Amino acid sequence: xxxxxxxWCCPGRRFAFARVGCGSxxxxxxxxxxxxxxxxxxxxxxxQPHITAQKPRKGEREWAAVxxxxxxxQIASNSKLFSGSQVHFAAPPNSxxxxxxxSLPGTLPVLNRRCVEAxxxxxxxxxxxxxxxxxxxxKHYFYADLPAGYQITQQRLPIAVNGSLAYSxxxxxxxxxxxxxxxxxxxxxxxxxxxxxxxxxxxxxxLIDLNRAGIGLLEVVLEPDMSCGEEAATAVRELxxxxxxxxxxxxxxxxxxxxxxxxxxxxxxxILNETRSFDYKLGCTVPMRDKEGKQDYRFMPEPNLxxxxxxxxxxxxxxxxxxxxxxxxxxxxxxxxxPRVTRERLVRQYGMLPEHSCALLNEVGLLEFFQSVIKExxxxxxxxxxxxxxTFLGFLKQQNLAVSExxxxxxxxxxxxxxxxxxxxxxxxxxxxxxxxxxxxxxxPAQIVAEKKLELLQDLEALEQLCRxxxxxxxxxxxxxxxxxxxxxxxxxxxxxxxxxxxxxxxAIKEVxxxxxxx
Amino acid sequence: xxxxxxxTLFMASASAAVAALSDVITFKRVARLGEDAxxxxxxxxxxxxxxxxxxxAAARGRRGFTSKADPQGSGRVTGELIQHLxxxxxxxxxxxxxxxxxxxxxxxxxxxxxxxTDGVEPMESVLEDRCLYLRSDNVVEGNxxxxxxxxxxxxxxxxxxxxxxxxxxxxxxxKQPFPHH
Numbered sequence: 001x002x003x004x005x006x007x008w009c010c011p012g013r014r015f016a017f018a019r020v021g022c023g024s025x026x027x028x029x030x031x032x033x034x035x036x037x038x039x040x041x042x043x044x045x046x047x048q049p050h051i052t053a054q055k056p057r058k059g060e061r062e063w064a065a066v067x068x069x070x071x072x073x074q075i076a077s078n079s080k081l082f083s084g085s086q087v088h089f090a091a092p093p094n095s096x097x098x099x100x101x102x103s104l105p106g107t108l109p110v111l112n113r114r115c116v117e118a119x120x121x122x123x124x125x126x127x128x129x130x131x132x133x134x135x136x137x138x139k140h141y142f143y144a145d146l147p148a149g150y151q152i153t154q155q156r157l158p159i160a161v162n163g164s165l166a167y168s169x170x171x172x173x174x175x176x177x178x179x180x181x182x183x184x185x186x187x188x189x190x191x192x193x194x195x196x197x198x199x200x201x202x203x204x205x206x207l208i209d210l211n212r213a214g215i216g217l218l219e220v221v222l223e224p225d226m227s228c229g230e231e232a233a234t235a236v237r238e239l240x241x242x243x244x245x246x247x248x249x250x251x252x253x254x255x256x257x258x259x260x261x262x263x264x265x266x267x268x269x270x271i272l273n274e275t276r277s278f279d280y281k282l283g284c285t286v287p288m289r290d291k292e293g294k295q296d297y298r299f300m301p302e303p304n305l306x307x308x309x310x311x312x313x314x315x316x317x318x319x320x321x322x323x324x325x326x327x328x329x330x331x332x333x334x335x336x337x338x339p340r341v342t343r344e345r346l347v348r349q350y351g352m353l354p355e356h357s358c359a360l361l362n363e364v365g366l367l368e369f370f371q372s373v374i375k376e377x378x379x380x381x382x383x384x385x386x387x388x389x390x391t392f393l394g395f396l397k398q399q400n401l402a403v404s405e406x407x408x409x410x411x412x413x414x415x416x417x418x419x420x421x422x423x424x425x426x427x428x429x430x431x432x433x434x435x436x437x438x439x440x441x442x443x444x445p446a447q448i449v450a451e452k453k454l455e456l457l458q459d460l461e462a463l464e465q466l467c468r469x470x471x472x473x474x475x476x477x478x479x480x481x482x483x484x485x486x487x488x489x490x491x492x493x494x495x496x497x498x499x500x501x502x503x504x505x506x507x508a509i510k511e512v513x514x515x516x517x518x519x
Numbered sequence: 520x521x522x523x524x525x526x527t528l529f530m531a532s533a534s535a536a537v538a539a540l541s542d543v544i545t546f547k548r549v550a551r552l553g554e555d556a557x558x559x560x561x562x563x564x565x566x567x568x569x570x571x572x573x574x575x576a577a578a579r580g581r582r583g584f585t586s587k588a589d590p591q592g593s594g595r596v597t598g599e600l601i602q603h604l605x606x607x608x609x610x611x612x613x614x615x616x617x618x619x620x621x622x623x624x625x626x627x628x629x630x631x632x633x634x635x636t637d638g639v640e641p642m643e644s645v646l647e648d649r650c651l652y653l654r655s656d657n658v659v660e661g662n663x664x665x666x667x668x669x670x671x672x673x674x675x676x677x678x679x680x681x682x683x684x685x686x687x688x689x690x691x692x693x694k695q696p697f698p699h700h
Contacts, residue, residue, distance in 0.1 A: 078656045085661035093677040094667060098660035102667050114656035135643060142609060144681035156643075198678070207678035210667075296607055306646035324653055 067232045068224035071239065072217045073249040074193065075118045081192055081216030082109030082152065093209040101214040103148035108304050113326070115216040116159070118248035119190050120310065120331050122218055123160030125242050125338055126185045130328055132310050134159040136190075136302040141295075144206050145195035147213065155299050158189035159308065165222065166340060167238040168358070169231055178354060183235050184223040191217050218249065241339040241361060342367070350374075350381035359389050365403030366393065372410035379417035387417060391431065395438055407440035416445040426505045429454040457504045463496075466504075467512045470496050481517070489513065596622055 077087055085098040100107035123130050135157040138150040163185035168178040195213035197206045220239065226232045243249040311317070313329040337345075343357040360367045370388045374381060392413065396406060416437070420430045429449070436448045449455055457463055470492060471478055477495075481488035489510065496509045601612050612618055664677055673680035 079654075079658050079660075084654065084657065084659035086658040092664065094664040094679070095677075096661045097664065097667055099663075099667075100660075102670075104670075110654045111651060112656055113653040116653065140607075144679075197681070204682075205673075205675075206681045207675055208681050209678055298607065301644055303644070303646075306644060306649040306651045308651050323655065324650065326653070 065228055066224040067226040067228065069220075069222040069226075069232060069236065071220045071222070071236065072191075072193075073220065073239075073243055073251050075115050075216035075218055076247060076249050077112060077114045077118065077216060079112055079114075080214040081112050081115050081190065083107075083214055084110075085214070087215050088211075091211055094211065096211040097213065101147075101210055109152060109302070111305065111308070112216060113323070115190060116308065116310075116326055117331060118216070118246075119159045119188060119218055120326065120328055121246050121335060122220070122243065122248050123163065123188050124328070124332050124335060125246055126160075126163035126165055126188070126220075128160035128163030128185060128188060130160050130310060131157060132315075133157065134308045134310075136305045136308070137299050138302050140298040140300075143194065143197075145197045145208050145210070145213065147195070147210065151192050151194065152302050152305075153191035153219075154189035156301075158187040159310075160188040161186065163188070165235055165239060165242075167231075167234045168354075169234055176353065176355060181226075181231060181235075183225040183231075186221040186223050188221075189219045191219055193217050218243075238339065244364075245336055245339055245342075247336070350385065352382070352385045356385055356389060359393075360385075363393065363396075363403060369403050369406070369410055373414045373417070376411055376414035377417045377421070379414075379421040383417060383421070387413065391434055395434075408434070408437045412437050412445060419445055419449065423456060423505070425449055425454050425456055426503075429456070429503075453501070453503070455503060457500050463500070463504055463508065463512055464516070466499050467496055467509065467516055470499060471513070471516060478517070596625070 074087075075081070079085060080087055080098075080101065083098040083100040085101055086096045088096060098107075100109065120130055134154055136152055137155045139153050139155065140150040142149055164182050165185055166180050166182050168180050171177050171179045193212050193215040195208055195210040197208055199206050222235065226235060240251040243251040310326050310328055313327060316325060316327055339361055343354065343361060346352055346357040346360065347354055360370055366388070369392075370384065373384050373388065377384060392406070392408065395408075396403065413434075416430060416433055419425050419433075420427060425433070432452065432454060433445050433448045436443065436452075437445065443451070474492070474495065477488050477491055481492070492513055493506055493509050496513065497504055497506065500509075596618060601618060604610070605612055612621070668674045668677060668679070671679045
């Protein structure tokens, strides 16, 4: 994707149970009950994924893999979670760092209202219970890119709990055989991002850039309700779409990252009772020297922040400063249309197949493009859908462009589809025009049609004439046809088309020929 | 004053001994007491109070910490616990004198047990009655890289320079990386 936006962190992961029983999602039965291991909050330092498993019980035969996820998404805000320095993806090192971000003594955290709203909206979109009171905690560990030595998070009482995320998986060979699965959202919490470290092994040093330190993160914890890597990836993708629709996060994750993690999950194999860590260099999981009790985050309440209180229209304190209170009901009213609802609406409104509506939502900007074309053209929605998803998207993918970089505007495509609808040009001619439009030489479809003489032959008399002369010129083909060879008609159609210099519609030709032959 | 000397970090490091399932220190809401009991504590006493609370929990059977401290608190801190605390806080206990001081501080904090907190709700924050101020999402800080980098001992092209990677366990196993005073 070409959008150069904020980072979407790698999910940490928890696996419960070993011995992947599912080769593909289709064959497997319902997932066995999940037993997530006791310690929550085991997201590791430096975003390395953690895979922990229970000890396999003896005597059990069938194992099903169960996957839980912890996903960190950067909140799309102007300033950071607890300070007023800017959130931006590209800037000179350490230029977007305030005294608080650098953890200089004497600085205090001040909560960003926008981040709280983002968390509440995400909670509402995932059907969570929003905690009217939530608390902030410190999670301590030492790392060079964490200047304070602790991260402010919400371990005890997060802002939202107990929600669900619905996603569709295909269960048969046909793409139309989709089934909806749900994964429970355990909680959503606000926390700080850490800085970035660049390791210089040659000189045995680490370079630290704190621009990212303190940016607000939404941590979404999904219960181990997913049965394999594919389901996990689909759920993450759906979450990505929801966050983008809400505008709470740009949620851009490199596709290779999703694929890498799917592969890792699907190669689970036998997992013993140990904590493993994914080693990027070796490309596989390696056991960590995990002496129990040594890695201790020493959670404690954040002493500098009172509890976060949220209100609804019923509990709003009278005369309160609107800037200082957050009304959950107000936010609920302002929630934009969620992807699931959009997809259903597209199917209802335009009669398209569910997989088409999925495809339209899957590409940034494609839905807007589609809707612009629909607005300006008289062509049928099904035609528009087909052209946008097949031809337009095809060209984009071929040249690896985003919708925003397309040389063809919605108006141009709308005009082209109008010509096609009026039967002014054939569909093959339309494809030619589209190719010309893609070259972006500033010509309109009508101009291209005129230049290349692609108009359909409107003169029926001339067509009849051409057909008759073709039939006369090729008696052996006619005889072939009369003897019962159905393919002979195509040969005749081809000949007539050549004679018309490609300007006649094959269906019309066929009709005329058949009429003339039967007479 | 370095961050490591702050009371809050000491409290945090001391909480290491608390059982894994309840990683949080809670301060019991104190019922009304006499004036002398409410004398304002010094930094090390606050620290010791926290360590005391944790060690009590530790004595209740967290495996791996066989604290010799009996329920009444004879104040003995095992070598294993010292090692653990040092690892977590990166504070060097250095000498026997330091350990003795720690034990004295724990004994001092033991006096908290005199308070009866039956049926009293634990207090999560002394700020619980305050309003959490919400800042509007505007950019008002930053752009002071030069100033910030002056704090760093070593700088490479506007980056802070830190020792390589994380503090690995292997290094800690061998020798403490911090200089003794």
